[in-house]
Amino acid sequence: MRSRLVAIALLISTAATAAGQVRPIFDPDDFIDPRNHAAPLFISRLVAGAMRSAEDDYRPLRQDAGFLYLVNSFYFRHFQADYKHSEVRGEQANGPGDAQVCPCDPPIYFSQTGDRMTGSKDTLQLAGYWSVRGDPSEPRAMLRYRLSISRRKIDTDTTFLETGHDAGTLHGHEQSISVDADTYFRIAGRGIFGTLFLARTKSSGTAADHSQNEIAYVVRPPGTAIGNVLMRATLTVGAVTGRSAAGLNVINPAFEAMRPMPHDVSIHLIWSPLATRTRENGWTTHQQLLVSLEYVLFAKSLTHFRPSRSD
């Protein structure tokens, strides 16, 4: 029975395909049910924190890292638009990366940077909310469907292969486009929420251009409150193509606790054990821990633009 369950889990994980982690671990929740606001709403937040054994896009950075994250969200009726900017700095190594280049035409680059470099990223998101029938004794269940486009600069300092002389800096970038869609099922009378992620990531102008696709499903069971602490767990199962020979399979549970504090501040703690599998290396696990402070810089209801009631 147990082996059958493992087989089913593996089947799901291998059936899944792709990834450009558009949603980093420090990205805070920004879901606001449209039924909670009649007027347009603008919220700007700043998140600062540190990651132990940080990872990026399912790649361990092999170092700890700190980050600053600015989140601007605008909510209007059943729509949401976001602009997000992140700055991640590693404890030991940061961009630009290094590469060597042969004095040939076209030039061939040999990246000297094994691990992924930290840096900044900009993300634009557009989302729509749609309700479906939920618990019969409750209002309808609200789901969100979102398109995200993100871009990060990747600079690489290059030197010539034989002489080691400076060969200039490559100004490349990596772009991701992704869709995430909330899902809702009822099993044995209980509602189960989840989110399906599809993403494509492509880099160009770097020393080692690559592209990858990602598919992942996040199971989102109900959270709970203990005193003033809100807690929840998620389980991500997915796969990424363009990693190693046969892609990468991912199983990533995460446990998050949040405590609201006075003065619009909240503290977040996330433990995220990541298990990845490649054909070459089999399963490997990686423990990531995050502590962050979230501060609401600005929250304003634009009541002048409240839609007129149609009664």
Added chain:
Amino acid sequence: MRRLYCVALLIIAAATTSGAQLRYTRFIRVSLRCKASEVSIVLNGDDREISLDREGQYWRKKLPSVVPDDSVASLHLSGHRTFARIGDLVPDDEINENVLAFDFFCDDAPAIDLSITPTPAIHFSYCRRLDKDQHNPDDSHDKALAEGARSSDTGMLKDWKYRTEHVQLLLYSDQVKCDGLGLPLNELRNLPTRKNESLLLTPELIDKARCERQTKAVTSPPTLFCWKDTEHPDRPNVELVRRR
């Protein structure tokens, strides 16, 4: 060609007759399978209850306006509340009229009255949902009765089965919107347990209750995001007092 016309007519006739035709009456008749001194009925979700008169084995009322035969009702029994039922339009020989007849079982679960007073006074409404009658699995009515009322100062939630009956309190709402998100009263901690006990809901407590509900993933994915209501700068305290 004539055959085609005939087929078309048949299809139209079948389509028009297959739709259920609503019938109406202004006479209500209730048979109740337990003893009660006062009975009032809530019809089709309008929480303005209508008191019924005892006439022999039935409780009756002649309404000021007609109601359709698919009407849903529940009873207030002063301290108890029935489940929701759907009526049957049947002829009544005693009054020589068609009556909308309801047959109610009683529910032993205690029900309380709760007064709701926001300070400063604001518009508010509530929506309560009663389950269908579990004693009657063959009951064709498969949906809870959603009902609501609105108020601008103090409202009274009567005969509330507070352990089981879902009630959403919608502050600032001058319309009864059962599809809206409100404060779920039955999930509040420290609800008054005795007569005249009260619970004061401050804006902070209301925010906290909303955050906890978001985390529990009832009507949306579980979300750890607590944002303050900036739409209403003068947010009221809401006092809940148990009256029975």
